Amino acid sequence: MIKIGLTLGLFGLFLQPGVSFAAALPKGVKLLKEVRLRENVTATQYELPNGLTVVLVPNKIAPLTSVYHWVKAGSLHETPGVTGIAHLFEHMMFRPLAPSEPTFFMKVKKLGVAANAFTEFAMTVYTSTVPTKNLHALLEIEAARFQKLKVTTALLDLERKAVWSEYSTKMDSSPRMDLWEKIYRVAYPNHPYGWTVIGFREDLEKIKADDCNRFFTRYYRPNNTGLFIAGDIDSARTLAWVVQAYGSWARGADAKLPANYAEKREYAQAEGKVKSPAHQMLMGFRVPDMKVETSAVADVAQHIFFESDYSLARRRLLQRLRFVSVISPFNSSNDSGLMKLYAVPTAGHDSAELRDEVLKLGEDFGKLSAAEFTAYLRQYQVSTAEGVLRNDTLNEEVARSWGRYGDIAEIGKALAKPPTVTQAEVAEFAKSYFVKDNLVVVSTPSLE
Amino acid sequence: MRSQLTRIAPLLLLASTALASPTAMKNQAPFDGELDRSLPRETTYVIFETGAGSVPLAMQGLVRILNDVLDKGPSNLSEDEYRQKLFLLNGSLHFDCGPRLCSLSATAPAENLDEIIKLAAELLAAPKFDDATFADAKAKVIANRTSQESDMSYVLFYHATRDAFGYHPDTLDGNGSLHSLRSITLAQLREQFGRLYNLKQAYFTAIGPVPPQKVKLCLESRFLAGTAPRYQPTKHEELEVSRFKRPTTKVTLIERAGATDNQILFIFPERVKTDTQEAIEGLIAFEILGGGLSGRLGDSLRTKRGLTYHATASRSLQGLSWTAYTFGGVAQTLGLLKGIPEVVMSFRKETLTAAEVADAIEKRTTSFKGATELARDRLFERIRYKAYGLSPDFFKKFLVNVKRVRPAQVMRYVRQKISPEGGYLYVMGDKTKLLPILEAAGYPPKDVKVVEVSELP
Numbered sequence: 001m002i003k004i005g006l007t008l009g010l011f012g013l014f015l016q017p018g019v020s021f022a023a024a025l026p027k028g029v030k031l032l033k034e035v036r037l038r039e040n041v042t043a044t045q046y047e048l049p050n051g052l053t054v055v056l057v058p059n060k061i062a063p064l065t066s067v068y069h070w071v072k073a074g075s076l077h078e079t080p081g082v083t084g085i086a087h088l089f090e091h092m093m094f095r096p097l098a099p100s101e102p103t104f105f106m107k108v109k110k111l112g113v114a115a116n117a118f119t120e121f122a123m124t125v126y127t128s129t130v131p132t133k134n135l136h137a138l139l140e141i142e143a144a145r146f147q148k149l150k151v152t153t154a155l156l157d158l159e160r161k162a163v164w165s166e167y168s169t170k171m172d173s174s175p176r177m178d179l180w181e182k183i184y185r186v187a188y189p190n191h192p193y194g195w196t197v198i199g200f201r202e203d204l205e206k207i208k209a210d211d212c213n214r215f216f217t218r219y220y221r222p223n224n225t226g227l228f229i230a231g232d233i234d235s236a237r238t239l240a241w242v243v244q245a246y247g248s249w250a251r252g253a254d255a256k257l258p259a260n261y262a263e264k265r266e267y268a269q270a271e272g273k274v275k276s277p278a279h280q281m282l283m284g285f286r287v288p289d290m291k292v293e294t295s296a297v298a299d300v301a302q303h304i305f306f307e308s309d310y311s312l313a314r315r316r317l318l319q320r321l322r323f324v325s326v327i328s329p330f331n332s333s334n335d336s337g338l339m340k341l342y343a344v345p346t347a348g349h350d351s352a353e354l355r356d357e358v359l360k361l362g363e364d365f366g367k368l369s370a371a372e373f374t375a376y377l378r379q380y381q382v383s384t385a386e387g388v389l390r391n392d393t394l395n396e397e398v399a400r401s402w403g404r405y406g407d408i409a410e411i412g413k414a415l416a417k418p419p420t421v422t423q424a425e426v427a428e429f430a431k432s433y434f435v436k437d438n439l440v441v442v443s444t445p446s447l448e
Numbered sequence: 449m450r451s452q453l454t455r456i457a458p459l460l461l462l463a464s465t466a467l468a469s470p471t472a473m474k475n476q477a478p479f480d481g482e483l484d485r486s487l488p489r490e491t492t493y494v495i496f497e498t499g500a501g502s503v504p505l506a507m508q509g510l511v512r513i514l515n516d517v518l519d520k521g522p523s524n525l526s527e528d529e530y531r532q533k534l535f536l537l538n539g540s541l542h543f544d545c546g547p548r549l550c551s552l553s554a555t556a557p558a559e560n561l562d563e564i565i566k567l568a569a570e571l572l573a574a575p576k577f578d579d580a581t582f583a584d585a586k587a588k589v590i591a592n593r594t595s596q597e598s599d600m601s602y603v604l605f606y607h608a609t610r611d612a613f614g615y616h617p618d619t620l621d622g623n624g625s626l627h628s629l630r631s632i633t634l635a636q637l638r639e640q641f642g643r644l645y646n647l648k649q650a651y652f653t654a655i656g657p658v659p660p661q662k663v664k665l666c667l668e669s670r671f672l673a674g675t676a677p678r679y680q681p682t683k684h685e686e687l688e689v690s691r692f693k694r695p696t697t698k699v700t701l702i703e704r705a706g707a708t709d710n711q712i713l714f715i716f717p718e719r720v721k722t723d724t725q726e727a728i729e730g731l732i733a734f735e736i737l738g739g740g741l742s743g744r745l746g747d748s749l750r751t752k753r754g755l756t757y758h759a760t761a762s763r764s765l766q767g768l769s770w771t772a773y774t775f776g777g778v779a780q781t782l783g784l785l786k787g788i789p790e791v792v793m794s795f796r797k798e799t800l801t802a803a804e805v806a807d808a809i810e811k812r813t814t815s816f817k818g819a820t821e822l823a824r825d826r827l828f829e830r831i832r833y834k835a836y837g838l839s840p841d842f843f844k845k846f847l848v849n850v851k852r853v854r855p856a857q858v859m860r861y862v863r864q865k866i867s868p869e870g871g872y873l874y875v876m877g878d879k880t881k882l883l884p885i886l887e888a889a890g891y892p893p894k895d896v897k898v899v900e901v902s903e904l905p
Contacts, residue, residue: 112810
């Protein structure tokens, strides 16, 4: 998982939009931004007249082209009674556009495409890797499903069964997944975070084809979508293909996230339902949604406290006290709303002890020297750079920079130099958020 | 964040090549160094050609405890001092073992390369073999292993891959049962350390922004100073797959009381040498049979029947067997148990078209390019090829050879090598629900061996 985000402007990272290519842009297409990612690799952001964001990352040494569609339609956009629809709909996007047609996978089979998708709280992301010679054909197939999908009852009932299988395998059998679901339910009882991405089981049964089609019509719109293409591409030609395939996609209403959670803060703890031979626990601190102006401090805090190989949590609980056999950040690149720490206590130690020690991490942070803090920042930059070596991981982080922070420049900054965050800013963040009345703890039930 | 660069466990688990452009170290050990200026840090791998497969069966899991002890640093530094040193070097040291190899990876920015290699050499020369460190590492590994018992797919694969091949060394990936972990002693750890991490059987690789010649000199000065032991390549016993073939299916049920979901794994021993054209034909065959949602299994069991979220078939990377794997709820299990053999039998009778084979070739080409995109990926492949005695030409010519595959060759492969008869079936779930389902699928209870997770060796 990659951390991105800085607060202060770094001069010289942004390139002026290229004059020569801008002059040759297709009609109505705006060139918004160019961001240097690394030597000879630049991301260029365009916007089509219908609001579709298009980011092209020509990378001549990439052997294949990566295509990401980032749709601002996740579980946070759902409403009570139809929870889980964003994820169910993601599955439906691989079904035939009409009963007589082949499935998406059957259509792209001849193109040598590897495709997948995932749903998160704030978005659903569709990923494809394609030989560059077949990019044009892939874009036509992709554009068709993003504009013309029609969910039928028969196909929905079939796919619903597959989602049941996913639900059953993940939520009913895996203690970790069960704890993940539980922690959001406990932390956010009156907010869409509370039903997590998978949704409520009872709702899954009730969702109808019309619900899916309404969800599609409401959210799958060009102005809610980012199209990211990275690889050995010719930008002008690729942009022309995109305009041709996606240009007639009709704009809709902008997707809006629900208000940030602003309830009174309160410590909470609970047990999950899936038993485990070893006690397992998940701790989460409620954190505000990421924004460009606040993301850097939050990301650095997460790196130092929970995520680095030398995180304060690892140092205290694993190495110094030996209270845990495993401690790791949990799903931190995907989830919002909670910064989470997963742990397996060693014999003789319980959740309460671990919780109390986690609450002392702020004291450990206060003892860090300036040299140690600088080492963390340098490490953060290196780990970011090492995480985007592949063409597809680079594309994903460009997309994440846009989708999560609203600006592709964030990943450019994170790759260019260590974050310009101060120790005082991180201390302040920890003081505000890594406190008991903002903490939620869930653990596996005992075997008895 | 834990960098992926320092982790080669997956390749170690999978089961060699002559090195691409090797030079020799002063003790005649191969050195495979590659310059990659896109990497922020240099990583050197010391590859020890003896792995967990050589550790006695009753001591399986020992390498996990050993590596955890090594992870605590050399005896002349406290663990805190050691970690602080690594932290300030922006470096890392990791130990890992698979069936045929153990490895030490050392990663650091160019300016700290000599320091990190020096630290690695000190650690290898004098680990913390004291009672307290050992007890702590053992407790940690046991706790971690206990938590893995809740993961049904982990337990299923852990048991099935070992059981189907009689616990052959090539199936021993370093993990052990709770039984064996609990019985391991510090004396055994010391003894096995001397065998596993012995520089006589080590060769060296490096990748990153530092010129390979410079890395080589650094490695020599830190690991092979004075009269270094001469390199002695290790020979591994090959697994005789034919011994494990069965005319009838052996069924094993791993009990998980109360489970609402069942895991299903078929294993069919079938040796196909990995570096041959036949193996490529097999890759194409399995792409068509089990390749995601467009494969026959995914299309039939998921897309058309909605029985599962996932159904796949593939050939093991070491070319020992082919497997089919799926999972589903109790109500779907009978359909899955019957569905897999039915789909395979139907596939055996098909006449494949040139277009379908061409589609599968395109997909495999995409997979190969994606999996070998980085210089690091290619280095890992060379290490794997060398460990398993495979021809480096196979890797270099893969893209040319995959394009040569024709439908008749794929169909021949399917009919000769992919049969759903005999072999091994492993299922995991609640036996009270599973036994009647197995019976309905044609596996009567008297032929089903039921095992408890706690009893697994």
